[in-house]
Amino acid sequence: MCALFARPQAATQEQSEGTPPGGPLQAALNAQLVRTLDRIASSLDGVAGYIVTDLTTRERVAARMEKDTFPTASAIKLSVLYELFKQVEAGTLQLDTPSPINKAQLVGGTGVVQHLTTASLSLRDHATLMIMVSARMAALGLGDIRLRRLMMDGAAVKRGDENVASPQSLAKIAELLWRGEGLKPDSRETAMKMLKLVSGSIRAAVPASVPVYTKTGGLDGVRTEAGVVDVAGRPFSIAVMTTYLKNDEEGGRAIQDLTAAAYSHFDRLAASTAYGRK
Numbered sequence: 591m592c593a594l595f596a597r598p599q600a601a602t603q604e605q606s607e608g609t610p611p612g613g614p615l616q617a618a619l620n621a622q623l624v625r626t627l628d629r630i631a632s633s634l635d636g637v638a639g640y641i642v643t644d645l646t647t648r649e650r651v652a653a654r655m656e657k658d659t660f661p662t663a664s665a666i667k668l669s670v671l672y673e674l675f676k677q678v679e680a681g682t683l684q685l686d687t688p689s690p691i692n693k694a695q696l697v698g699g700t701g702v703v704q705h706l707t708t709a710s711l712s713l714r715d716h717a718t719l720m721i722m723v724s725a726r727m728a729a730l731g732l733g734d735i736r737l738r739r740l741m742m743d744g745a746a747v748k749r750g751d752e753n754v755a756s757p758q759s760l761a762k763i764a765e766l767l768w769r770g771e772g773l774k775p776d777s778r779e780t781a782m783k784m785l786k787l788v789s790g791s792i793r794a795a796v797p798a799s800v801p802v803y804t805k806t807g808g809l810d811g812v813r814t815e816a817g818v819v820d821v822a823g824r825p826f827s828i829a830v831m832t833t834y835l836k837n838d839e840e841g842g843r844a845i846q847d848l849t850a851a852a853y854s855h856f857d858r859l860a861a862s863t864a865y866g867r868k
Contacts, residue, residue, distance in 0.1 A: 615866055616859070623855045634844045636811075636835035641757045642852045645678045645765065645818065645825040651855075658685055659754040660831035663807025665814040666753045668763045671784065671805075675777040687781075760816035761829035768803055768818040768827070790815050791826065791842045795849035813841030819853055824860035829854055 623642075631638040631654055639655030650656075678685045703759065765771075770778030782803055790806035792815050804817025816829035830848050832841040862868050 603667075611802070613864070616864065619858070619866075620854065623851060626851045628654065630844060630847045630851065630864030632839060634832065634835075635837065636841060638830065638832045638841075638844055638848075639757045640828065640830040641761050642848075643761060643765070643827045644856070645768075645827055646823075650862045651826070653757070656758040656829075657756050659756050659810060660814065660833050661812045662753045662755045662760070662811050663809045663814050665760055665805050665816055665831075666755060668767065668805045668816060670676060671754075671781055672763055672767055672773075675773055675781060679774055679777060690741055698757070728841065735866050755831075757816070757829040757831050760831070761827045763802070764805075764818050764829065765827050768820075768825075785817065788817075789836050791845035792817050792819065792829075792849045795846045796821075796853045800853075808838070808842075811835045811838065813838060813845060815845050819856070821853065821856045821860055824856040826852060828854045831866055 599676045617667050627640065627642070637655075637660075639660055641653040641656040642651045643649065644651050657765065664734055670753055681769050767773070773781070783856070785803035785805060786801060788802075788804050788806060790804055791813075792804045796802060796835060800822075802817060802818040803820070804815055807814040813835065814829075814831045816827075818825060818827045828849055830845045835841045
């Protein structure tokens with residue numbers, strides 16, 4: 591009889607040392623996700639890099655070319671948004687103080703900004719427009735993201751001055767905003783409201799009831815997106831960057847398919863015990 595009770599005690603000791611019950615089973619499930627994502631990315635007629643991170647454990651679950659730099663298109667504005675709130679909190683900028691628009695900055699693609707009846711917007715308006723309709727404004731970078739030109743600056747593009755970042759760095763900024771790291775609660779809440787309004791491939795990949803905070807980017811031959819999918823009990827971040835696309839729409843579909851696979855994985859983990867029972 592004593593021998594029968596000895597084994598559970600040993601298992602309990604192992605669990606207290608950080609090995610969760612069912613760990614190898616979850617590792618096998620993770621490996622399945624890695625294979626699925628790699629298959630989706632490999633089938634794209636173009637080049638794709640991505641990173642998926644479990645925000646509960648802070649572990650990287652899957653990645654491909656995650657440290658390589660890709661064109662960001664408008665997704666680089668995640669760093670602009672973070673920098674904006676850092677400067678507001680430092681007192682350098684006032685979020686609701688109107689700031690005149692510099693007409694020299696209204697380069698191609700600025701969209702609705704060119705049609706506004708007023709020549710002055712609050713910084714809050716600038717930030718919202720930047721996230722929602724790609725207002726083409728210069729801004730500061732963050733980390734290894736490199737801002738080299740104004741958005742849609744044709745002359746700069748011809749010079750090769752492309753805005754670039756890695757999937758890893760875009761995902762990190764999305765995580766910083768979502769966690770509010772380095773930001774006050776009000777700043778974090780405002781940023782989340784802006785990013786939640788964005789419609790893109792990540793948003794399309796998950797049920798409408800699941801909060802998504804993301805930023806899209808698109809150029810000829812390029813589709814990018816990064817953000818956080820706030821699955822209840824198992825949120826995750828994802829950044830996907832594609833380039834050399836033969837068909838731009840296929841880039842968007844790849845982002846959606848990659849996100850859908852990741853969502854299925856984390857939704858299953860959230861609804862299951864460590865041994866997979868729901």
